[in-house]
Amino acid sequence: MSTQNNNVSSEIMIQLKGVNKWYGEFHVLKDIDLSVSKGERIVVCGPSGSGKSTMIRCLNRLEEHQQGQILVGKTELTNDIKNIETIRREVGMVFQHFNLFPHLTVLENCCLAPIWVRKVPRKDAEATAMKYLERVKIPDQAYKYPGQLSGGQQQRVAIARSLCMNPEVMLFDEPTSALDPEMIKEVLDVMIELAHEGMTMICVTHEMGFAKTVANRVIFMDGGQIIEENNPHEFFDNPQSERTQLFLSQILAH
Amino acid sequence: MIVNDNKIPDMPPPASTVGAVGWLRKNLFSSWANSILTVVVGYIVISNLIPLIDWVFLTSDWLGDSREDCTSGGACWVFITVRLEQFIYGFYPESEYWRINTIFVMLAGLIAALIFEGTPKKGWLGAFTLLIFPIIAFYLLYGGAFDLEVVETHKWGGLSLTLVLACVGIVASLPFGVLLALGRRSNMPIVRSLSTAFIEIWRGVPLISVLFMASVMLPLFVSGETSMDKLLRALIGITMFQSAYMAEVIRGGLQAIPKGQYEAAMALGLNYWKSMGLIILPQALKLMIPGIVNTFIALFKDTSLVLIIGLFDLLAIVQAALSDPKWLGYSVEGYVFVAFVFWIFCFSMSRYSQALERKLHTGHGAR
Ligand SMILES: Nc1ncnc2c1ncn2[C@@H]1O[C@H](COP(=O)(O)OP(=O)(O)OP(=O)(O)O)[C@@H](O)[C@H]1O
Numbered sequence: 189m190s191t192q193n194n195n196v197s198s199e200i201m202i203q204l205k206g207v208n209k210w211y212g213e214f215h216v217l218k219d220i221d222l223s224v225s226k227g228e229r230i231v232v233c234g235p236s237g238s239g240k241s242t243m244i245r246c247l248n249r250l251e252e253h254q255q256g257q258i259l260v261g262k263t264e265l266t267n268d269i270k271n272i273e274t275i276r277r278e279v280g281m282v283f284q285h286f287n288l289f290p291h292l293t294v295l296e297n298c299c300l301a302p303i304w305v306r307k308v309p310r311k312d313a314e315a316t317a318m319k320y321l322e323r324v325k326i327p328d329q330a331y332k333y334p335g336q337l338s339g340g341q342q343q344r345v346a347i348a349r350s351l352c353m354n355p356e357v358m359l360f361d362e363p364t365s366a367l368d369p370e371m372i373k374e375v376l377d378v379m380i381e382l383a384h385e386g387m388t389m390i391c392v393t394h395e396m397g398f399a400k401t402v403a404n405r406v407i408f409m410d411g412g413q414i415i416e417e418n419n420p421h422e423f424f425d426n427p428q429s430e431r432t433q434l435f436l437s438q439i440l441a442h
Numbered sequence: 443m444i445v446n447d448n449k450i451p452d453m454p455p456p457a458s459t460v461g462a463v464g465w466l467r468k469n470l471f472s473s474w475a476n477s478i479l480t481v482v483v484g485y486i487v488i489s490n491l492i493p494l495i496d497w498v499f500l501t502s503d504w505l506g507d508s509r510e511d512c513t514s515g516g517a518c519w520v521f522i523t524v525r526l527e528q529f530i531y532g533f534y535p536e537s538e539y540w541r542i543n544t545i546f547v548m549l550a551g552l553i554a555a556l557i558f559e560g561t562p563k564k565g566w567l568g569a570f571t572l573l574i575f576p577i578i579a580f581y582l583l584y585g586g587a588f589d590l591e592v593v594e595t596h597k598w599g600g601l602s603l604t605l606v607l608a609c610v611g612i613v614a615s616l617p618f619g620v621l622l623a624l625g626r627r628s629n630m631p632i633v634r635s636l637s638t639a640f641i642e643i644w645r646g647v648p649l650i651s652v653l654f655m656a657s658v659m660l661p662l663f664v665s666g667e668t669s670m671d672k673l674l675r676a677l678i679g680i681t682m683f684q685s686a687y688m689a690e691v692i693r694g695g696l697q698a699i700p701k702g703q704y705e706a707a708m709a710l711g712l713n714y715w716k717s718m719g720l721i722i723l724p725q726a727l728k729l730m731i732p733g734i735v736n737t738f739i740a741l742f743k744d745t746s747l748v749l750i751i752g753l754f755d756l757l758a759i760v761q762a763a764l765s766d767p768k769w770l771g772y773s774v775e776g777y778v779f780v781a782f783v784f785w786i787f788c789f790s791m792s793r794y795s796q797a798l799e800r801k802l803h804t805g806h807g808a809r
Pocket residue numbers: 211214216234235236237238239240241242243
């Protein structure tokens with residue numbers, strides 16, 4: 189299926205098998221099957237309320253699935269807190285609203301988890317943090333508080349903060365949809381660079397330009413199901429299902 | 443085209459808008475109604491203030507050793523000055539006053555160092571104040587170690603007892619309050635219901651009855667010989683009662699922290715206690731400073747209720763002194779003194795909390 193298979197290995201990074209989830213009576217995720225190889229970049233799209241966030245939040249147990257199997261690396265997500273903590277160490281997540289810690293400086297935001305979770309010495313953690321802050325092009329903001337930064341800068345700090353944990357996979361939940369148009373590009377550039385370095389990424393986004401440039405696969409969700417899954421070229425030019433066609437015509441209309 | 447070549451020199455603003463006159467006109471006499479209000483309120487304040495100042499300072503007596511020295515007709519502060527030692531130290535043996543003084547000086551020094559901006563290693567100093575200092579203070583006060591004579595708690599009294607009650611209550615109720623608040627928000631049903639029940643029971647009864655139960659009922663249940671110290675029972679009662687209040691203040695602060703903060707902490711792999719200790723509580727405590735200090739102030743004043751179980755805190759000991767036949771009729775002086783001492787402590791706490799809020803606010807940037 190995929191065309192842009194540069195540096196995608198056959199090693200499976202994430203696997204969902206028959207995953208189902210309910211909020212009370214409401215069936216949010218229906219029989220989700222998905223497997224993501226190391227180095228793959230997946231873009232997930234779909235209408236509001238279709239379960240995109242719920243699905244990727246299940247991958248690091250911010251939400252609990254009730255049926256089926258989720259494997260991250262070789263670890264299965266169960267109620268075992270050990271497994272959950274192992275997986276969270278290896279999976280980075282970037283949120284729509286950044287969720288930086290406002291009482292800590294940018295540098296402290298980045299060092300906190302390496303120091304307290306990975307037990308890295310403070311000096312090394314700070315050196316790593318500065319390296320990643322340089323990668324996202326804001327080393328000069330290291331000693332500021334998040335409240336003093338623009339939205340785009342905050343989101344880049346959030347990406348750097350996740351990278352400092354040296355994760356195997358990065359999850360993005362609409363990382364640019366809370367940003368003003370002129371800041372979207374600076375965040376997308378960072379993400380594109382990350383993709384070129386071979387990071388395994390699952391990204392919920394409606395930035396179709398981004399999907400076309402970096403994704404190996406685009407997944408379309410509606411009503412809690414994966415409706416269509418294809419390489420970006422086929423997905424945009426030749427959508428198979430009616431719902432996908434309708435969705436694409438709506439988001440490409442403006 | 444317009445060209446303006448004559449430079450206008452800087453002029454002072456019109457006199458009617460600045461300076462004392464301007465301020466008066468703007469704030470006190472801006473309209474007829476305002477002027478009348480100013481005059482009436484001013485009259486009431488001044489007509490009461492003059493006799494008060496007269497009573498407190500001008501016609502009062504400060505020095506002497508019996509009521510015969512109070513001749514000026516105003517307040518008889520001799521009553522206070524003569525018994526000041528008792529009001530401060532209670533029935534503590536005079537030869538051991540230095541022990542209480544040492545604690546006062548140490549505590550004052552530690553608090554000053556903690557408030558002072560430039561103190562290095564504040565974290566360690568704070569930990570010392572909260573963890574080590576109470577142990578030192580206990581052995582100094584109670585004795586029984588380092589060759590210090592034991593001073594039974596029934597000899598403790600006055601301001602020093604009030605401060606013991608307040609400090610122990612404050613230092614102990616905060617961690618208990620945090621635990622109870624976290625418990626009430628826990629996902630585990632048993633922890634949650636136990637915490638909720640604890641909070642609701644203690645919050646629902648008056649402190650007086652808690653103290654009564656601690657002093658009268660508890661000995662009935664706790665078997666025979668192992669009688670627990672009365673002060674200790676009062677301290678436990680006060681701590682339980684205040685932790686319940688504290689828990690609700692803290693829960694309020696926790697609720698104000700957005701869900702995204704918890705999620706970000708979890709997503710980074712921080713476990714429950716680390717996310718609470720490093721991310722959630724530091725932010726929540728900052729929001730809760732006014733509420734926490736409010737509870738502390740209430741606690742400080744509530745300590746005076748221990749007089750009903752026969753402990754002689756500052757208020758009780760002054761009251762006892764009032765019933766001394768040699769000093770009958772000086773109750774106003776006694777109560778004014780007690781009120782003033784309480785006010786000094788509570789007002790200092792209030793000022794400190796405001797300073798702390800300002801400092802944390804500027805330090806943490808907007809958002
Ligand atoms: N905690 C919750 N309790 C109950 N229902 C929820 C909860 N969270 C989400 N839902 C519902 O589950 C559905 C899927 O939500 P989800 O956030 O995954 O959608 P989404 O595809 O990410 O949408 P969006 O594009 O708006 O972010 C929605 O209908 C939502 O109302």
